[in-house]
Structures are given as structure tokens and as C-alpha cells.
Amino acid sequence: xADRAELLVxxxxxxxxxxxxxxxxxxxxPVNAAVCLVAAFFFLAGIYLLLVxxxxxxxxxxxxxxxxxxxFLFVIMLLAVREENLKxxxxxxxxxxGIAGAAGVAVVVAQAIEASGRMPWKTxxxxxxxxxxxxxxxFTQYLxxxxxxxxxxxxxxxxxxxxxxxRI
Amino acid sequence: xxxxxxxxxxAAVLFAIGLAGVVARRNILVVFMCIELMLNAANLTFLxxxxxxxxxxxxxxxxxxxxxxxxxxxVGLAIVIAVFRTRGTLWMDEGSSLKG
Numbered sequence: 662x663a664d665r666a667e668l669l670v671x672x673x674x675x676x677x678x679x680x681x682x683x684x685x686x687x688x689x690x691p692v693n694a695a696v697c698l699v700a701a702f703f704f705l706a707g708i709y710l711l712l713v714x715x716x717x718x719x720x721x722x723x724x725x726x727x728x729x730x731x732x733f734l735f736v737i738m739l740l741a742v743r744e745e746n747l748k749x750x751x752x753x754x755x756x757x758x759g760i761a762g763a764a765g766v767a768v769v770v771a772q773a774i775e776a777s778g779r780m781p782w783k784t785x786x787x788x789x790x791x792x793x794x795x796x797x798x799x800f801t802q803y804l805x806x807x808x809x810x811x812x813x814x815x816x817x818x819x820x821x822x823x824x825x826x827x828r829i
Numbered sequence: 830x831x832x833x834x835x836x837x838x839x840a841a842v843l844f845a846i847g848l849a850g851v852v853a854r855r856n857i858l859v860v861f862m863c864i865e866l867m868l869n870a871a872n873l874t875f876l877x878x879x880x881x882x883x884x885x886x887x888x889x890x891x892x893x894x895x896x897x898x899x900x901x902x903x904v905g906l907a908i909v910i911a912v913f914r915t916r917g918t919l920w921m922d923e924g925s926s927l928k929g
Contacts, residue, residue: 668835675839682843682866686850691858698862705869712836712880717872717891724895729865729902736906737858740913752853759852767845771838780833783883795888803889810896817900825907827914 670711678704691737695730702726714790836877844870857912857919861905868898 681704684697702725709718752760788794799807843866850863872891879887909919916923 671835675835678839679842679846682846685859685862685866686846686854691856694859694862698865701866702869705873708836708839708873709876712876714876714879714888714891717876717888717895720892720895721869721872724899725865725869729899732902732906733858733862736909739910740858740919756853760849763845763848763852766848767841770841770844774834774837774841780837780881782832782880785880785883789883789885790888795885795892798885798889799892802886803893806893810893813900814896817903821903821907824904825910 667711671708674704674707674711678708692734695733695737698733699726699730702730712790713785716790716792716795833877833881836880837874840870840873840877843867843873855921857909857921860921861902861909865898865902868894 678701681697681700685694685701688694688697702721706718706721706726709721847863847866847870850866851860854860854863872894875887875891875894879885879891913919
């Protein structure tokens, strides 16, 4: 019964997720694409909750839908993007080949998932995915990558300023 | 049945949509958004396997992926602004001077 409820919620979230992801790819105006992407991030956060990944779901909403998308929208507004017209957006042969390749990737991965058999859930402790448990993992086993991430973010901030500024 | 296969298939489709967007779209901002979609598909895979294995290593990796995506967005959008300033366009085909 609980399984069926989980599957129902999964489909309720997965279908709009795929629709909004398609919206990112096909929408002509970058602002529409950005709004579709925000919607996709929210649905994905719901799916993360379904996977008992509470911390990652909240980070998804805070960092992705909050911070990263705001940067995207700022850049779109700054650059006064025009809409693509049909002539420019006409797909070339290479791009059709690329789309076919992407579909091929999906088919191959689906086959691999099919071949690997069913992977049922393990029962997990109530601590699974909470801030406390993931934080403990980050500060013990993953301490070095965690600190390296802080350096990476610092370098990214400085790099972004250096690249985007006209004269330093 | 509750199992990881559904989530993995969903991640595969999401990744393929992002990949199709990267190769088909010529607006560099939309290409960036599609890259974010692909990173999210990878995150979904990590979390699905973490749930199936009952371990939390995947959550830590997903955390790092989000941090790297933030850094990538910051630097990438700075490059977009710099390119727009010198070339006045967001079309990827215009920036081909390195092609030789």
C-alpha cells in the first residue's frame, strides 16, 4: 500500500518534471526557459524528498532554485536577450544527429537499468538523509573535499569578477 | 513497487533531454541551463543509488555536485557577459575564432 502511494507521488512529480525540462529545451525565449528550469528544480526537490534526501532537497531549492537561477535571470535581464526567430533556430543536420545521439544515450541507459534487475529499497534508519547525518559524513569522511569545495568557490568568485569586469 | 529503477530511468530521460538541448540550442544561456539539467540528472542517480544501498555517501557527493554547479554557473555566466561585451551576441556559432 505504501509502495503504491510512493509510486503515485513519483508519477505526480516525474511527469511535470519531464514536461518542464522539455520546456527548457524548446522554449524560444530564455526567460521562459529559466522559469521552466525553476519549476523543474522544484519537482526534482520533491523527488529528492521521496528518496529520503531531506538535506539535498532543501539545498536544491535554496541553492539551485534560489541562488543559481537568480544569477541566470540577472544575466538574461542584463543582456537584453531577443527572441529567437525561426530562421535562426532552424536545426542543422549536425543538431539532428546530436538529438538522435541523446535519444540513443537514453535508450542505452534504459537497457542497462533493465538488465541490472530490480533494485528494491533497503530499510533505512530515521536519521537517513537528515542534516545531522549528512553533516557528520561531510565533516569526517569527506572533510578534505569539503574544504577543497570552499577553495573552489573562492576561486570561482574571484574568477567571475576578473572575467566579467571591464577594467580591474 | 518501490525500487530504484524508476528513479534511474527518470534520471536517464532527464539527462537525455539536457543533452539534446546542449547540442540543439544555439543560445549560450539556454545551453547553460541544459547543462544544469544534466548535472541534476546525475544528482538524481546518486540519490537513487544511495537510497537503494542504504548508505549516505551519495548525499555527500550530491552536495559537492551542487557546489560545483554553483561555481560553474558563476564563472560560465561571467564568460557569457565577457563574450557578449566583445561580440555583442549570445549565439554560440558566432564565437568560432579559435576554430582556425
